[in-house]
Amino acid sequence: MCEAQSGSETAFAMLVHTHMRRAYAVARAICATHEDAEDAVQDGFLHAYRALERFRPEQAFAAWLNRIVANAALDIGRRRKVRDADSLPETLSVPQFDPSERSELRGRLSVALEFLPDRQRSVLVLHDVEGYTHGEIGVMLGIPEGTARSDLHHARASLRERLRDLWSER
Amino acid sequence: MTMEPRIGPNGRDDEMTRTLRLIYAPPDGEAFWEGLERRILARVSVTEEDLWWRQLSRWRRGLAIAGAAAIVVAGLVAQHSNRQRSLAAYREIESSRVAPVQVASETEREASRDVTLRYVMGP
Numbered sequence: 060m061c062e063a064q065s066g067s068e069t070a071f072a073m074l075v076h077t078h079m080r081r082a083y084a085v086a087r088a089i090c091a092t093h094e095d096a097e098d099a100v101q102d103g104f105l106h107a108y109r110a111l112e113r114f115r116p117e118q119a120f121a122a123w124l125n126r127i128v129a130n131a132a133l134d135i136g137r138r139r140k141v142r143d144a145d146s147l148p149e150t151l152s153v154p155q156f157d158p159s160e161r162s163e164l165r166g167r168l169s170v171a172l173e174f175l176p177d178r179q180r181s182v183l184v185l186h187d188v189e190g191y192t193h194g195e196i197g198v199m200l201g202i203p204e205g206t207a208r209s210d211l212h213h214a215r216a217s218l219r220e221r222l223r224d225l226w227s228e229r
Numbered sequence: 230m231t232m233e234p235r236i237g238p239n240g241r242d243d244e245m246t247r248t249l250r251l252i253y254a255p256p257d258g259e260a261f262w263e264g265l266e267r268r269i270l271a272r273v274s275v276t277e278e279d280l281w282w283r284q285l286s287r288w289r290r291g292l293a294i295a296g297a298a299a300i301v302v303a304g305l306v307a308q309h310s311n312r313q314r315s316l317a318a319y320r321e322i323e324s325s326r327v328a329p330v331q332v333a334s335e336t337e338r339e340a341s342r343d344v345t346l347r348y349v350m351g352p
Contacts, residue, residue: 068273068274071270071273072270075266075269075270079262079265079269080262083255083265084255088253093255093256097265097268100265100269101265101268101269101272104272104273105269105272108273162248164244164245164248165248165251165252168248168249168252183249184249184253187246187249188246188249188250188253
């Protein structure tokens, strides 16, 4: 870490190698697409590289980096929203279940996730898929822990409601 | 420790979580990670701009202190020269004010002496 801070590219490359998978997971939880998540990871590492001198060794590097990557992902999401609003179609299309999906649950869940507000979806994925705590999610997304908890509750309730018929069929 | 309930009714939780993991899984294969690592390092590789930026950043604290010191010194010099100028102006006024006052009072004195003389010498 100290070597990376003193400008060693090799040391920074080691940091990238060690942390990029977790960084991608964080970005993917926040971004709508895999491509946006990749961009967010690159932006995040670039910002981290430029801010390395401000990193204090007593902090956890992973948590510090995740916060930066999450911010980069949120920025990309905001920019995409502005772009999408500029090119809004006359009729809004509702995401449809793609029959080519491998399983019905996966297809239905993908559609249901698209109906969730962005932040609720991010909180759900960060908690249920990536295993972060409410506190960690709050720090990453810049929201109070209680808000993360409430977002998770609403996201689950919304998914349960949309997938209710699936549960009753089985 | 209490576990928070996962999505769906009992027995469905693991299936739902597994499906979520499938949806959010990164692309398979080491090639993807190697490519991503290369792209990240290419973006942060040292360019001329970065060198300039990093050097500036390294000297930032020193530059800030030097700038602050320069501002303080400039302020003191300006204050001192202002005081000197005021003092010089005051002295100039003081020195130029003596003669007219004397002249005026002398003129006054002469005038009153003339009046007295005229009174004494008068009819």
